[in-house]
Amino acid sequence: MILITGGTGYIGSHTAVKLLDQNEDIIILDNLYNSRAEVIDSIEAITGIRPKFYQIDLLDINGLEQIFKENKIDCVIHFAGLKAVGESVAQPLKYFNNNITGTINLLMIMQKYNCKKIIFSSSATVYGTTQEMPLTENSPLGVTNPYGRTKLVIEEMLRDLYASDNEFAVVLLRYFNPIGAHKSRLIGENPNGIPNNLMPYICKVAKGELTHLNVFGNDYDTVDGTGVRDYIHVEDLADGHVKSINKVKNNSGLFTYNLGTGNGYSVLQVVSAFEKANNIKISYKITTRRAGDVATVYADTNKAEEELGFKAQYNINEMCRDSWNYASKH
Numbered sequence: 001m002i003l004i005t006g007g008t009g010y011i012g013s014h015t016a017v018k019l020l021d022q023n024e025d026i027i028i029l030d031n032l033y034n035s036r037a038e039v040i041d042s043i044e045a046i047t048g049i050r051p052k053f054y055q056i057d058l059l060d061i062n063g064l065e066q067i068f069k070e071n072k073i074d075c076v077i078h079f080a081g082l083k084a085v086g087e088s089v090a091q092p093l094k095y096f097n098n099n100i101t102g103t104i105n106l107l108m109i110m111q112k113y114n115c116k117k118i119i120f121s122s123s124a125t126v127y128g129t130t131q132e133m134p135l136t137e138n139s140p141l142g143v144t145n146p147y148g149r150t151k152l153v154i155e156e157m158l159r160d161l162y163a164s165d166n167e168f169a170v171v172l173l174r175y176f177n178p179i180g181a182h183k184s185r186l187i188g189e190n191p192n193g194i195p196n197n198l199m200p201y202i203c204k205v206a207k208g209e210l211t212h213l214n215v216f217g218n219d220y221d222t223v224d225g226t227g228v229r230d231y232i233h234v235e236d237l238a239d240g241h242v243k244s245i246n247k248v249k250n251n252s253g254l255f256t257y258n259l260g261t262g263n264g265y266s267v268l269q270v271v272s273a274f275e276k277a278n279n280i281k282i283s284y285k286i287t288t289r290r291a292g293d294v295a296t297v298y299a300d301t302n303k304a305e306e307e308l309g310f311k312a313q314y315n316i317n318e319m320c321r322d323s324w325n326y327a328s329k330h
């Protein structure tokens, strides 16, 4: 039985669907802070299977323990966490408490119930800022904000835990920029308010909810001066988790993988791909650079390909199409 923390969230829900499609038994835990209980209905509508769902906060260690008492959990995929960089700068303690304390609770209960397999949602943000591209898993680590610090601290905690007990199987997955949605249009990313990320922002402009996209700087050393990032379809990302599950089933060890496509696209290239894929014009204005942004970030994906057999399948046009397919319906 696989426990998915944060399983009603954006990436968790897509992973839940993929695991059910592969006949895995799953349980979902989420406190619904950033998602809705109806996601369970959507997962059932897509797969025909209704996963067991616990509305529990990771900070509630007794509630968490109850799940392990009632079920034989062999493996955990740990998505649950807060992820807004700007908010983490304003409220670091909220992030440290939720993400780090929540993870400590989870690991203590896992250890108590002899569950030693965990796949953790890390982020390319752990690589810090001044780097040679592409980023390999051995590129130097460093963080620039409290959100990133929680990811790095949790990675380090998991390294220490593995060092203390080599029976653990730990996979650290460093995601690049997930976009897109399931083809059913039933699950996807639907942030409230003004989005922090490019694609949800573009979708709100396409819907007429925002007048234009702000492009933060067009004087970077890139193809058109705007920032370049490695966008990956959330379905590909979900597939990376299925492959990681197969890895931890048969191996103990500590494994770290980048999950990206290995290709970078600039903001204006994404805008143009979105316009072509969906036949919608996106207004944008160039503004000043945003503090902390770097020109270019993209992944070296060789390790994930060689060791997990993971290779992203979707291209940028398909990502733009699927993002809008979902956003236009919600």
Ligand SMILES: NC(=O)c1ccc[n+]([C@@H]2O[C@H](COP(=O)([O-])OP(=O)(O)OC[C@H]3O[C@@H](n4cnc5c(N)ncnc54)[C@H](O)[C@@H]3O)[C@@H](O)[C@H]2O)c1
Residues within 6 Å of the ligand: 005, 006, 007, 008, 009, 010, 011, 012, 029, 030, 031, 032, 033, 034, 035, 056, 057, 058, 059, 078, 079, 080, 081, 082, 083, 098, 102, 121, 122, 123, 124, 175, 176, 177, 178
């Ligand atoms: N989306 C991205 O761009 C991105 C990039 C890199 C890493 N990540 C990481 O991947 C994970 C999943 O991201 P997502 O985009 O699906 O985010 P999301 O907000 O859609 O999903 C996270 C889920 O965790 C739940 N949650 C948060 N704190 C909790 C707690 N204390 N107890 C129980 N549930 C809790 C939320 O309600 C939400 O449903 C996060 O850890 C995030 O930091 C995301």
